[in-house]
Amino acid sequence: MPRTFYERKALDVTSSLAGRTVLITGGTGSFGSTMARSLLNEDVAQIRILSRDEAKQDNLRRQLRDERMRFYVGDVRDAASVDDAVRGVNNVFHAAALKQVPSCEFFPSQAVLTNVTGSHNVVEAAGRHGASSVVMLSTDKAVYPINAMGMTKALMEKTAQAFARNNPESQTVVSVVRYGNVLQSRGSVVPLFLEQLASGEPMTLTDPNMTRFLMSLDQSVDLVRHALLHARPGDLFVRKAPAATVQTLAEGVAALVDRPAKTAVIGTRHGEKVFETLLSREEVLRAEDHGQYFRVPLDARSLNYGLYFDEGSEAEAALDDYTSHNTDRLDVEGVASLLRTVPEVMATVSEMT
Numbered sequence: 245m246p247r248t249f250y251e252r253k254a255l256d257v258t259s260s261l262a263g264r265t266v267l268i269t270g271g272t273g274s275f276g277s278t279m280a281r282s283l284l285n286e287d288v289a290q291i292r293i294l295s296r297d298e299a300k301q302d303n304l305r306r307q308l309r310d311e312r313m314r315f316y317v318g319d320v321r322d323a324a325s326v327d328d329a330v331r332g333v334n335n336v337f338h339a340a341a342l343k344q345v346p347s348c349e350f351f352p353s354q355a356v357l358t359n360v361t362g363s364h365n366v367v368e369a370a371g372r373h374g375a376s377s378v379v380m381l382s383t384d385k386a387v388y389p390i391n392a393m394g395m396t397k398a399l400m401e402k403t404a405q406a407f408a409r410n411n412p413e414s415q416t417v418v419s420v421v422r423y424g425n426v427l428q429s430r431g432s433v434v435p436l437f438l439e440q441l442a443s444g445e446p447m448t449l450t451d452p453n454m455t456r457f458l459m460s461l462d463q464s465v466d467l468v469r470h471a472l473l474h475a476r477p478g479d480l481f482v483r484k485a486p487a488a489t490v491q492t493l494a495e496g497v498a499a500l501v502d503r504p505a506k507t508a509v510i511g512t513r514h515g516e517k518v519f520e521t522l523l524s525r526e527e528v529l530r531a532e533d534h535g536q537y538f539r540v541p542l543d544a545r546s547l548n549y550g551l552y553f554d555e556g557s558e559a560e561a562a563l564d565d566y567t568s569h570n571t572d573r574l575d576v577e578g579v580a581s582l583l584r585t586v587p588e589v590m591a592t593v594s595e596m597t
Contacts, residue, residue: 261283261286261288261334261335262286262287262288263287263288263289264288264289264334264335264376265288265289265290265291265292265332265333265334265335266283266288266290266291266292266333266334266335266336266337267291267292267293267294267329267330267333267335267336267337268280268291268292268293268294268336268337268339269294269295269320269326269329269336269337269338269339269340269366270294270295270320270338270339270340270341271291271292271293271294271295271304271339272293272295272297272300272301272303272304273295273339273340273429274426274428274429274461275339275381275426275429275461275464275465276293276295276337276339277304277307278461278462278464278465279337279339279465279468280293280304280308280313281308282462282465284308284310284312284313288312289312290312290313290314291310291312291313291314292314292315292316292329292333293313293314293315293316294316294318294320294325294326294329294340295315295316295317295318295340296317296318296319298317301315301317316328316329319358319362320338320340320358320362320363320365320366321357321358321361321362321365322365323365323368323369326362326365326366326369327369327372327373330366330369330370330372330373330375331369331373332373333370333373333375334375334376334377335375335376335377335378335379335472336366336370336375336377336378336379337378337379337381337468338363338366338367338378338379338380338381339381340358340362340366341358341359341362341381341397341400342354342355342358342359342393342396343383343393344393345385345391345392345393345513345515345516346513346514346515348391348392348393348396349391349392349393349514349515352392352396355392355393355396356396356399358396359393359396359397359399359400360396360399360400360403363380363400363403363404364403366378366380367380367403367404367407367416367418368407370416370418371407371411371414371416371418374415374416375416376415376416376417377416377417377418377419377472377475378404378416378417378418378419379419379420379421379468379471379472379475380400380401380404380418380419380420380421381420381421381423381468382397382400382401382420382421382422382423382480383397383422383423383424384422384423384424384457384520384521384522384568385397385517385520386398386400386401386422387422387521387522387523387524387565388521388524390515390517391514391515391516392515393515400420401420401422401480404418404419404420404478405420405478405542405543407477407478408477408478408542409478409542409544412477414477417475417476417477418477418478419471419475419476419477419478419479419480419481420471420479420480420481421464421467421468421471421480421481421482421483422480422481422482422522422523423457423459423464423467423482423483423485423522424456424457424458424459424485424487424520424522424568425456425457425458425459425520426459426460426461426464427458427459427460427461427582427583427586427589428460428461428586428588428589429461433490433493434493434497434583434589435592436448437493437494437497437498438497438501438589438592438593438596441497441498441501441503441596442596446506446507446508447494447497447498447505447506447507447508448507448508448509448510449490449491449494449507449508449509449510450490450509450510450511450512450513450516451490451509451511451512451516451518452489452490452491452507452509453489453490453491453518454489454490454512454516454517454518454519455487455488455489455490455518455519455520455567455568455569455573456487456488456490456493456519456520456568457485457486457487457520457522457568457571458485458486458487458488458493458574458579458582459483459485460582460585460586461586461588462585463483463485464483466483467481467482467483467537470483470534470536470537474534474539476541476542477542478541478542478544479539479540479541479542480527480539480540481537481538481539481540482522482523482531482537482538482540482566483536483537484536484537484538484571485522485571486571486572486573486574486578486582487519487520487568487569487571487572487573487574488573488574488575488578488579489573491507492574492575492576492579493579494507495576495579496574496576496577496578496579496580496582496583497579497580497583499576499577499579499580500580500583500584500589500590500593501593501596501597502597519567519568519569520567520568521565521566521567521568522566522567523538523540523565523566524565525563525564525565527540528563528564528565528566529563530543538566
């Protein structure tokens with residue numbers, strides 16, 4: 245049977261990045277540097293890093309010391325610098341973003357410029373220069389967003405999906421991955437807990453019963469690679485992940501260094517949710533189970549409102565969102581076991597014990 249256009253495009257991405265030129269936007273961040281190290285284990289032709297911080301670029305250059313690395317000082321907000329970095333690239337991993345909830349709350353217009361306009365610049369440049377794929381990194385906060393960071397990330401996802409709808413003949417496959425907390429990433433709570441334990445201070449909790457998905461940086465790279473290999477235009481991918489309460493997470497961190505889990509509750513911060521949602525029930529309805537992953541295909545329905553008001557879907561009412569409250573829940577030992585798989589965590593632990 246002849247394959248559809250989307251099915252043909254999915255087969256255009258080979259299982260290997262050998263000989264390819266890859267761009268990572270925001271490439272000096274936690275994900276970007278981990279992805280770069282992973283790619284250097286393959287026979288890639290070149291890895292380009294686009295970011296604003298020349299000091300971080302210099303640090304990463306010195307750490308990796310690989311002639312295949314190329315560093316572009318620029319900003320995704322600036323279409324010209326994006327165009328320079330994308331020209332001649334085969335695959336793009338778009339990780340550049342304003343990710344801190346408080347800073348986006350105080351400066352929402354800045355979040356729009358980076359997370360929405362910047363993402364649009366990346367997608368348009370990739371399409372213009374004929375890149376094979378763009379994988380865009382999103383967050384659980386884009387689902388039912390209550391803060392500026394989540395709202396702008398939701399619009400980033402819409403930007404990716406709109407490109408797929410509006411450019412059905414494009415050779416560029418644009419897809420999205422969505423995940424929650426990444427352990428030991430910059431700004432995450434685990435480094436803070438370890439720092440507080442080292443200084444003898446209590447670990448500060450916003451709400452002990454708050455739940456969070458838990459994923460390592462390596463698992464986030466695996467998710468992006470899965471999207472690269474399997475995406476059709478406009479697809480969304482989520483990796484199944486366990487969760488834990490913040491209290492359990494704190495106790496798991498304390499267990500690693502064999503210290504009492506002293507905690508202090510400081511109250512929920514502005515813009516925080518009690519639990520994370522990786523898939524809405526509407527997305528669960530359309531999701532395909534790929535074992536470790538969910539794939540949600542592009543909703544390509546037209547704007548014929550009769551489809552929504554006259555026909556609808558009875559199945560939706562029976563489904564629930566995929567959240568950190570209803571996924572597998574880790575106990576203290578489960579959290580500690582997961583943390584032991586994260587080299588950066590264990591490096592800090594070894595210095596404390």
